[in-house]
Amino acid sequence: MSSTQHLPGQTAVPADGPSAGENLLEVRGLTKHFPIRQGIVFQRQVGAVRAVDGVDFTVGAGRSLGLVGESGCGKSTTGRLVTRLLEPTAGSVLFDGEDITHTPEARMKEARRNLQMIFQDPYSSLNPRHTVGTIVETPMRLNGINPPQGHKKRAQELLETVGLNPEHYNRYPNEFSGGQRQRIGIARALALRPKLIVADEPVSALDVSIQAQIVNLLQDLQREFGIAFVFIAHDLAVVRHFCERVAVMYLGKVVEVADRQTLYTRPRHPYTHALLSAVPEPDPDGTRRRERIRLAGDVPSPVDPPSGCRFRPRCWKAQAKCAAEEPPLVRISGNPDGHLTACHFPEEPSVEARAQDIVLDPALSGSAESPASSS
Amino acid sequence: MSLQTSPHPAQVAPASAPFLDVRDLRVHFPTEDGIVKSVDGVSFTLEKGSTLGIVGESGSGKSVTSLALLGLHKGTRAQVSGEIRLEGRDLVALPEHDMRALRGRTVSMIFQDPLSALHPYFTVGAQIAEAYQVHHRVSKKEARDRAVEMLKRVGIPQPDRRAKDYPHQFSGGMRQRAMIAMSLVCDPALLIADEPTTALDVTVQAQILDLIRDLQEEFGSAVILITHDLGVVADIADDILVMYGGRRIEYGSVRDVLTRPEHPYTWGLLESMPHIGGDVERRLNPIAGSPPSLIDLPSGCAFHPRCTFKGWVPHGLCAAERPELLAVAGTDRHIAACHLTAETKREIRGRRAAQ
Numbered sequence: 216m217s218s219t220q221h222l223p224g225q226t227a228v229p230a231d232g233p234s235a236g237e238n239l240l241e242v243r244g245l246t247k248h249f250p251i252r253q254g255i256v257f258q259r260q261v262g263a264v265r266a267v268d269g270v271d272f273t274v275g276a277g278r279s280l281g282l283v284g285e286s287g288c289g290k291s292t293t294g295r296l297v298t299r300l301l302e303p304t305a306g307s308v309l310f311d312g313e314d315i316t317h318t319p320e321a322r323m324k325e326a327r328r329n330l331q332m333i334f335q336d337p338y339s340s341l342n343p344r345h346t347v348g349t350i351v352e353t354p355m356r357l358n359g360i361n362p363p364q365g366h367k368k369r370a371q372e373l374l375e376t377v378g379l380n381p382e383h384y385n386r387y388p389n390e391f392s393g394g395q396r397q398r399i400g401i402a403r404a405l406a407l408r409p410k411l412i413v414a415d416e417p418v419s420a421l422d423v424s425i426q427a428q429i430v431n432l433l434q435d436l437q438r439e440f441g442i443a444f445v446f447i448a449h450d451l452a453v454v455r456h457f458c459e460r461v462a463v464m465y466l467g468k469v470v471e472v473a474d475r476q477t478l479y480t481r482p483r484h485p486y487t488h489a490l491l492s493a494v495p496e497p498d499p500d501g502t503r504r505r506e507r508i509r510l511a512g513d514v515p516s517p518v519d520p521p522s523g524c525r526f527r528p529r530c531w532k533a534q535a536k537c538a539a540e541e542p543p544l545v546r547i548s549g550n551p552d553g554h555l556t557a558c559h560f561p562e563e564p565s566v567e568a569r570a571q572d573i574v575l576d577p578a579l580s581g582s583a584e585s586p587a588s589s590s
Numbered sequence: 591m592s593l594q595t596s597p598h599p600a601q602v603a604p605a606s607a608p609f610l611d612v613r614d615l616r617v618h619f620p621t622e623d624g625i626v627k628s629v630d631g632v633s634f635t636l637e638k639g640s641t642l643g644i645v646g647e648s649g650s651g652k653s654v655t656s657l658a659l660l661g662l663h664k665g666t667r668a669q670v671s672g673e674i675r676l677e678g679r680d681l682v683a684l685p686e687h688d689m690r691a692l693r694g695r696t697v698s699m700i701f702q703d704p705l706s707a708l709h710p711y712f713t714v715g716a717q718i719a720e721a722y723q724v725h726h727r728v729s730k731k732e733a734r735d736r737a738v739e740m741l742k743r744v745g746i747p748q749p750d751r752r753a754k755d756y757p758h759q760f761s762g763g764m765r766q767r768a769m770i771a772m773s774l775v776c777d778p779a780l781l782i783a784d785e786p787t788t789a790l791d792v793t794v795q796a797q798i799l800d801l802i803r804d805l806q807e808e809f810g811s812a813v814i815l816i817t818h819d820l821g822v823v824a825d826i827a828d829d830i831l832v833m834y835g836g837r838r839i840e841y842g843s844v845r846d847v848l849t850r851p852e853h854p855y856t857w858g859l860l861e862s863m864p865h866i867g868g869d870v871e872r873r874l875n876p877i878a879g880s881p882p883s884l885i886d887l888p889s890g891c892a893f894h895p896r897c898t899f900k901g902w903v904p905h906g907l908c909a910a911e912r913p914e915l916l917a918v919a920g921t922d923r924h925i926a927a928c929h930l931t932a933e934t935k936r937e938i939r940g941r942r943a944a945q
Contacts, residue, residue: 285791285792285793285794286762286791392880394880395880422647422648422818422880422881423647423818423819423859423862423863424647424858424859424862424876424877424880424881425876425880426862426863426876427862427863427874427875427876427877428876428878430864430874431873431874431876434873449791449792451792451866452863452864452865452866452868453863453864455864455866455870456864456868456870456874475870479866489793490792490793491866492796493792493793493795493796494792494821494866495795495796495799495819495821495822495824495825496821496824496825496865496866496867497820497821497823497824497848497860497865498824498848509793509796509797509800510793510797511745512747512763513761513762513763513764513794576745576797576800576801577745577747578743578744578745578767578797578801578804579745579797579800579801579804
C-alpha cells in the first residue's frame with residue numbers, strides 16, 4: 216500500500232501542507248430542514264426535520280477536519296450539503312473562493328471536479344453492472360477530461376495508486392471484498408484530482424484489520440497530493456488519528472471545535488466529555504482511571520429540538536439559563552486560540568477522573584453510588 | 591428494583607465441572623463448492639457469573655459458535671460435532687424438543703440488529719410477554735406485568751406505556767434494551783450477546799455494556815460476548831478467545847491476553863486500530879491482506895499468508911504444519927497457537943519497543 220505513486224500532472228505538496236491561512240472551504244450558517252408534509256392532494260407542511268441548523272466551519276487547503284457525533288446529529292447531511300448532493304435551506308458554502316450554495320446543477324460539474332466524496336457503504340456506492348474501469352473512468356468522461364495517456368491507462372494508474380491490481384480493470388464490483396471496494400471508491404474520488412474529499416464514514420463498514428489499511432491509504436494520499444478532507448465518522452479514535460481539527464456535532468449544531476490535541480485532552484463541553492468517557496479502551500490494567508459519564512436516553516428528535524441549548528435535557532449541569540438562551544459557539548475563557556465551545560457552564564478543561572461518576576441512566580442509577588468496579 | 595427469581599432457579603452445577611464446557615466444537619456446512627468449516631475444533635469453559643469475550647473478524651466463526659450454543663443449527667444442513675456441556679448436559683446431542691425447553695429459558699441471546707430480531711407486527715410488550723409465557727404457566731396479565739417490569743429494569747421510561755408500542759416506535763438504543771429485556775425475562779443462566787453494541791453510538795454502547803454488567807451481577811448469569819472491538823472486551827470480559835478462520839488461536843484471561851498477547855494476529859488487532867490516547871504521528875500498522883476463505887483455509891497456520899513474522903520461523907514451518915495451542919509460560923491458562931518461540935517473540939518485542 217505504501218506504493219502510492221505520483222498522480223500524473225499533479226504537483227506534490229510538502230508534508231506540512233500549504234499555509235493554513237487560506238481557506239479552501241468555508242461554511243457559514245449552513246442549514247437543512249427537511250419538510251414534513253401532510254395531506255393527500257393538497258400537501259401542506261406541518262413541520263420540519265431540522266437536520267442541520269446553522270453550522271459554521273472552515274477547512275484549509277490540504278487540511279483535515281473531523282465531524283463526530285451520534286447518529287442523527289446531522290454530520291452526514293452536512294457532508295452532503297457541502298458536496299451539494301442536497302440543496303441547503305439556508306447559509307452559504309464557499310469553495311475555493313466561489314459561492315456554490317445555489318449554483319445550478321449544470322454548473323456544479325465544474326465545482327465537483329475539485330470536490331469529491333467517498334461513501335460509507337462500499338456495497339451500495341458502486342454500480343454492480345459497471346466494470347471497475349468504467350466506474351473509475353466515468354468522472355473523467357463526464358467532465359470531458361482526456362488524459363494524454365488515454366482513459367484506460369489513467370484508470371489503471373489510479374487503481375495502482377490505491378493499491379489494487381491494474382489488471383482488475385475489467386472486473387465487476389462483486390468480485391471484490393469490502394476493503395477492495397472501498398479502494399475502488401477512493402480511486403473514483405481521485406480520478407479528477409480533487410482539492411477536497413468529503414469522506415462519509417469511509418471505514419466504519421469494514422473489518423477491523425482492513426480499517427487500518429484504508430486509513431493509512433487516505434493519509435498517504437492526503438500527504439502526497441495535498442487533498443483536504445472533511446472526515447465524517449462516529450469513531451472518536453479514528454477521527455483523532457486522521458484529523459488535525461475536530462468538530463463535535465449534536466442535533467444539527469456544532470457544540471465544540473478545536474484542534475485534536477485540545478479537544479481530546481481539554482474538552483469543555485459536557486457532551487464532549489460524555490462522548491470521550493464512553494469510548495472503551497483495550498487497557499485491562501486501567502492504569503489511568505478515566506471519568507465515567509453515562510447519559511440517559513438518546514438524542515432527541517430534530518423535529519422539535521429543545522429550546523436554548525439542545526443538549527440541555529441530557530446535561531447534568533443544565534440550569535434555567537440553558538433553556539432560555541442558546542449558547543453561542545465562541546472562544547470561552549480558558550480556551551486556547553481556535554477552541555470554540557457552545558456552553559453556558561463549561562466543564563473543567565481536563566478528562567481526568569472526576570470525584571464522582573455521573574450516571575443519569577435510570578437503569579444504571581442503582582449502582583451509581585458505588586464507583587465503577589471495573590474501570 | 592429487585593426482581594423475583596423464576597420459580598425454578600437454575601441448578602448449581604457441582605464445583606468440579608464447569609458451568610459451560612465446550613469441547614472440540616465443529617460446525618461444517620456442506621456446499622456445492624466444498625465444505626465450509628465455519629467452526630473447526632473450538633473449546634472453552636465458562637463459569638457462572640463470569641464473561642467470555644469472543645473476538646475475530648467477520649467469517650472467523652464467532653457467530654456460528656454462538657448459534658451452535660443455542661442449538662439453532664438443528665434441522666439445517668449444518669453438521670455439528672463435538673460437545674457443548676451445559677451443567678453436564680450435552681446440547682449437541684439434545685433433541686430439538688428438549689432444546690426448545692432450554693432456549694430462551696436457560697440459554698438466551700441478544701442479537702446484533704434489534705430491528706430485524708424484533709417482530710414488526712407485534713408490540714414490544716407482547717413479544718417479551720410471549721417469551722415468558724412459553725416457559726412459565728402464567729396468565730396473560732401476569733406475563734404482561736412481567737414484561738413491563740423487565741422494561742422498567744432495563745431503563746425504558748414509562749414502561750407500561752412503552753410496552754404497547756411497536757418496535758419501529760423505539761430508537762436504536764431502546765430497541766436494544768427491549769431485546770435485553772426479552773432475553774433476560776426468564777433469568778437465563780447463560781446469556782449470549784452477539785455484537786450487542788455494534789450498531790449503536792458510543793454513548794449508548796456504554797449504557798448497554800454497563801447494563802449487561804449490572805444485570806449479570808444481579809442474576810449471576812454467565813455471559814458470552816461476541817465482538818470485534820477489543821476495547822469492549824477489555825471493558826466487560828474476564829476471559830478472551832481470539833478466533834481466526836474458525837479456529838482458536840489465542841485464549842486466556844483478558845489481562846494476560848491484552849497485556850501480553852502471544853499471537854501475531856492479536857498483535858495486529860491491537861496495533862491496527864488507533865487509540866484515544868495514542869500517538870497520532872505513529873502510522874497504523876494494519877494486518878496485510880484479507881480474511882481467508884473458510885472452504886480452502888491456508889495450509890499450516892491459517893494466518894501465515896498475512897503474518898509479518900513467518901520469516902522468523904525456520905524451514906517454512908508456518909505453511910507446512912499447523913501450530914498447536916501451547917500454554918504460555920508464567921500464566922495459568924493462557925494458550926496460543928504460533929510457531930514463534932518464546933525467545934524469538936522476546937526479540938521481536940524488543941525490536942519493536944526500540945522503534
